Amino acid sequence: MSANWPEQIFQELQELNIKQVAYVPDAGHSALIVQCQASPDMRAVSLTTEEEGIAMLAGGWLAGECGVMLMQSSGVGNCINMLSLNHECRIPMFALVTMRGEWGEFNPWQVPMGKSTQEALESAGVYVYRADSAEEVAPTVRAAGQMAFNTRRAVAVLIGQRLIGTKNFNK
Amino acid sequence: MSATNSTALNRRAAVARLLRDRGDAIVVTSLGNPTFDVSAAGDTPLNFYLWGAMGGAAMVGLGMAIAQPKRRVVAIVGDGEMMMALGSLATIACEKQANLAVVVLNNEHYAETGMQPAHAGRGVDLVGVARATGFKDVSSVNTEEELESLSSRLFSSAEPLFSTIKISTDPNPVSLPPRDGPYLRSRFREAILGAAASK
Numbered sequence: 001m002s003a004n005w006p007e008q009i010f011q012e013l014q015e016l017n018i019k020q021v022a023y024v025p026d027a028g029h030s031a032l033i034v035q036c037q038a039s040p041d042m043r044a045v046s047l048t049t050e051e052e053g054i055a056m057l058a059g060g061w062l063a064g065e066c067g068v069m070l071m072q073s074s075g076v077g078n079c080i081n082m083l084s085l086n087h088e089c090r091i092p093m094f095a096l097v098t099m100r101g102e103w104g105e106f107n108p109w110q111v112p113m114g115k116s117t118q119e120a121l122e123s124a125g126v127y128v129y130r131a132d133s134a135e136e137v138a139p140t141v142r143a144a145g146q147m148a149f150n151t152r153r154a155v156a157v158l159i160g161q162r163l164i165g166t167k168n169f170n171k
Numbered sequence: 172m173s174a175t176n177s178t179a180l181n182r183r184a185a186v187a188r189l190l191r192d193r194g195d196a197i198v199v200t201s202l203g204n205p206t207f208d209v210s211a212a213g214d215t216p217l218n219f220y221l222w223g224a225m226g227g228a229a230m231v232g233l234g235m236a237i238a239q240p241k242r243r244v245v246a247i248v249g250d251g252e253m254m255m256a257l258g259s260l261a262t263i264a265c266e267k268q269a270n271l272a273v274v275v276l277n278n279e280h281y282a283e284t285g286m287q288p289a290h291a292g293r294g295v296d297l298v299g300v301a302r303a304t305g306f307k308d309v310s311s312v313n314t315e316e317e318l319e320s321l322s323s324r325l326f327s328s329a330e331p332l333f334s335t336i337k338i339s340t341d342p343n344p345v346s347l348p349p350r351d352g353p354y355l356r357s358r359f360r361e362a363i364l365g366a367a368a369s370k
Contacts, residue, residue, distance in 0.1 A: 020237060043237050045266060048258030055227030055259075059199065059234025062219060062356055064364050067234070085224040085231075089352035 003134035005163070006031040009096065009141050010039075013068055016145040018042060018094075020060040020067030022053030028098030028164040029070045036070075050075035051082040058091045066149055069095040073117040073158070074110060080124050086154045087125040093154035094145050095126075103161035114161075121156050132160035179339040180318065182276055183346075186247065187212040189274065189322050189336075193245075196326060197235055197363075201228035201248035203283040205276055209247055210348030216362035222350045226256040229273050233263050236271035239363065243270050243326045250277040250291040250335070257300055263331060264305035272325055272332040273301075278340045286340065301333035308332040 009032050013021075021036040021044040023029065036044040047053050050071050057067035076097065086093040100107075101114020113120075118128050127147065131140040140157050148155040186208040190198065199219045200206040205228075206220040219235075221228050232246035253260070253275045263271065279292025291297055298311045308328045312321050312335065321334050349355055360368035 020234060045233070045237075045262065048261055051226065052230045052256070052259050052262055055224065055230035056234035056237075058227075059219075059231035059236075060238045061234075062231075062359055062363070063197070063235040063238035064360070064367070065234075065238035082224050082227050085221070085227060088223065089356040091356055 003137065005134045005137040006035070008138035010035045012138055012141045012145065014039075014041070015142065016068075016094075016149065017066055018068050018145075019065040020057060021045065021070065022047055022056050022067060023070035024050055024053075024072070024075060026070060026072050026098055028072065028159065029096070033070060050078045054079050054082040054093060055085065057093065058085050058089070061091055066092070067094070068145075069093070071095060071097055073097055073099045073101065074113045076117045076120050077113055080120060083124040083126065083154060090152045092148040092152050093126065093156075094148040095154075095156040096141065096159060097156050098159045098164055099161040101161070103165055105161065118158060124154075126154040126156050128156050128158060130158045130160060132162055134163060137163070179278075179313070179337050180315070181341065181343070182208050182278070182336075182338040183211050183343050185312075185318055185336050185338060186276070188318055189247075189325060190245075191322070192326065194243075194326065196243040196245055197232075197239065199228055199232045199235065199244065199246050201225065201246075201252035203249060204343075205247045205249050205252075206348060207343070207346045208276065211343075211346035214348050216358040218348070219355060219359050220348050220350070222352075225252055226259070228252060229256060229263060230259045232271055232273065233259075233266060233268060236268045237266075240270055243272070245272045245274060245325060247274050247276065249282075250275055250279060250297065251281050251289050253297060254290050254295065260301055260306070260333070261304045264301070267331060269328075269330050272328065272334075274321075274325070275333075275335045276338050277335045278338050280340055282340060291335075297335050298333070306331055306333040310334045312336040
């Protein structure tokens with residue numbers, strides 16, 4: 001089974017009743033972003049920087065809609081202070097983070113943030129899951145989303161570069 | 172560029188006027204004086220005060236406005252907060268969320284931290300920035316008459332609204348609303364969602 005994991009993520013987001021999708025442009029999430037943009041049930045909002053999405057999705061949840069953040073590991077550092085909103089008010093946060101700087105990376109400037117992505121998230125109070133194979137993605141996304149919205153916690157899924165790399169970079 | 176400008180509007184009175192006829196509108200505030208000003212105008216569960224997360228208030232407002240398209244959402248923020256999040260103005264302008272208004276209380280200083288001069292007083296034109304990002308309903312309020320005009324448009328504008336209100340740096344009495352995050356979020360959600368808030 002070569003899982004079409006972006007399509008599976010989209011199905012999981014629908015199951016989780018995700019209405020707001022905050023994203024920054026990202027090759028790893030590009031197929032998923034297109035699907036979310038096309039969905040009549042979702043509002044996909046393109047951000048200028050990741051912390052905008054943390055704030056927007058907090059407001060969305062406060063006012064009754066669940067949302068997801070689609071981003072790259074390089075943007076995690078931008079979010080740290082904004083995550084105090086989720087931490088202090090116990091507002092859910094659900095992020096799907098594509099990893100850079102860890103598996104056959106070409107660009108050395110991606111390595112520092114990739115190295116500290118998990119630690120940075122955890123230090124800001126975020127619970128972190130990982131998916132490194134296509135088969136792991138859908139169940140991990142489902143579990144992370146359930147955890148976020150059922151327990152009002154900040155939860156991120158790191159999608160390994162090994163997975164994205166085999167899909168997009170070895171053409 | 173003086174530190175005080177007693178001819179400018181008083182922030183407490185301006186915010187009280189602005190919110191006088193708010194009805195069921197949501198108000199989200201940035202940390203510091205905007206939070207205190209809005210609470211002084213009348214604490215209600217429909218106020219969501221940020222006591223931190225600087226730079227996030229307008230985007231919290233966008234998320235709320237998308238989730239509650241039939242309600243007016245007003246973000247009341249300081250000029251330092253807005254300067255920190257100019258990119259969010261671009262995002263909001265692109266989204267064209269008609270029920271969202273962003274009002275900047277502009278004293279051209281960082282009043283919370285010792286009254287350092289802020290960029291808005293050093294030549295940066297926030298209204299010009301908002302207009303350049305694509306906001307159509309933009310205004311700069313300097314007088315009581317202009318405040319009346321903004322107050323009448325604030326809850327009825329057919330497109331995203333951006334306005335600054337030039338306020339004095341004169342000090343105001345302390346007005347501290349609740350700062351317990353879980354309390355603020357739970358009472359807000361109950362007011363908006365009723366029993367579904369705890370689902």
